[in-house]
Amino acid sequence: MGPEIKKIGELAYAVIGPEGATNFGIVKGHGGSAILIDADIRRIDEVEEALKLTGCTEVRYLVNTHEHFDHTSANYYFEKKGIPIVASEGCVRAMEEEGEKDFARMMAPEAALRVRFPDLRMTLPQVIFRDSTTLTLPGVTLRLTYCAERGHSHSKGDTTLFLEEEETLLAGDLLYTENHPVAFFGNIPNWLVTLKSLLQSHFSRVVPGHGPAVEGENKGKEYFKKLYDYLEDFYGQVSEAKAGRKSPDEVAKHMLSGVYAALGKTRMVKRNIDQFLTGRWYL
Numbered sequence: 001m002g003p004e005i006k007k008i009g010e011l012a013y014a015v016i017g018p019e020g021a022t023n024f025g026i027v028k029g030h031g032g033s034a035i036l037i038d039a040d041i042r043r044i045d046e047v048e049e050a051l052k053l054t055g056c057t058e059v060r061y062l063v064n065t066h067e068h069f070d071h072t073s074a075n076y077y078f079e080k081k082g083i084p085i086v087a088s089e090g091c092v093r094a095m096e097e098e099g100e101k102d103f104a105r106m107m108a109p110e111a112a113l114r115v116r117f118p119d120l121r122m123t124l125p126q127v128i129f130r131d132s133t134t135l136t137l138p139g140v141t142l143r144l145t146y147c148a149e150r151g152h153s154h155s156k157g158d159t160t161l162f163l164e165e166e167e168t169l170l171a172g173d174l175l176y177t178e179n180h181p182v183a184f185f186g187n188i189p190n191w192l193v194t195l196k197s198l199l200q201s202h203f204s205r206v207v208p209g210h211g212p213a214v215e216g217e218n219k220g221k222e223y224f225k226k227l228y229d230y231l232e233d234f235y236g237q238v239s240e241a242k243a244g245r246k247s248p249d250e251v252a253k254h255m256l257s258g259v260y261a262a263l264g265k266t267r268m269v270k271r272n273i274d275q276f277l278t279g280r281w282y283l
């Protein structure tokens with residue numbers, strides 16, 4: 001089965017990850033030039049296929065929306081091709097400080113990838129911006145904005161991309177649609193602040209880091225609000241569990257029922273809870 005490619009307006013595409021797996025973005029300029037947004041080495045064939053099918057003959061930049069493995073692990077592959085990799089300073093710092101450990105953990109079960117890419121390693125972006133920057137292609141203006149509140153929302157690198165010609169917002173993992181979010185690397189109170197400001201922003205369509213893309217500003221904002229409510233509720237629930245007033249099972253049951261019952265990636269619920277109860281607790 002080929003990649004699921006969704007056309008987003010006239011100038012962009014999203015490679016929608018199966019079952020809530022990571023989405024990759026492609027913004028296409030005149031003449032086959034392109035900006036690729038996030039790429040996972042485990043799905044490199046899918047990425048290459050999508051570039052081919054969308055007629056992108058020259059990737060000018062790879063952008064990392066944030067530091068997590070599923071968004072950055074193909075940096076190595078594109079660096080070898082001489083393609084500049086762009087990310088926020090927060091993203092790069094997080095990769096420098098915690099990336100190697102994370103990379104090793106994620107690669108542990110990937111023996112076949114090790115054979116295919118024997119010198120595969122974590123590869124840092126080389127084009128670094130602090131607050132915002134703009135990338136252009138013929139016919140394309142793409143504004144990158146660092147959005148991690150006080151340096152840490154979903155992640156420490158959170159960057160949104162805004163395609164000015166079509167008012168398309170690529171939100172990275174600040175937004176999940178139709179799926180449980182990965183919350184355990186995040187600072188939930190800060191993430192809520194970021195979501196609040198995204199709720200005030202203007203856009204015509206939005207591509208989340210995971211889950212289906214959404215057409216229309218109102219519909220897009222509904223999804224931002226849904227995630228806001230989810231995270232606020234989750235934070236209250238795990239705070240109760242942390243204080244011993246609720247069991248982790250009760251929290252899990254709550255997060256898997258009612259308005260959340262239809263969400264995908266249900267395995268994330270237990271991981272989110274366990275990590276908040278036993279691991280680092282970000283305040």
Ligand SMILES: [Zn+2]
Pocket residue numbers: 022068070071173209210
């Ligand atoms: Zn992700």
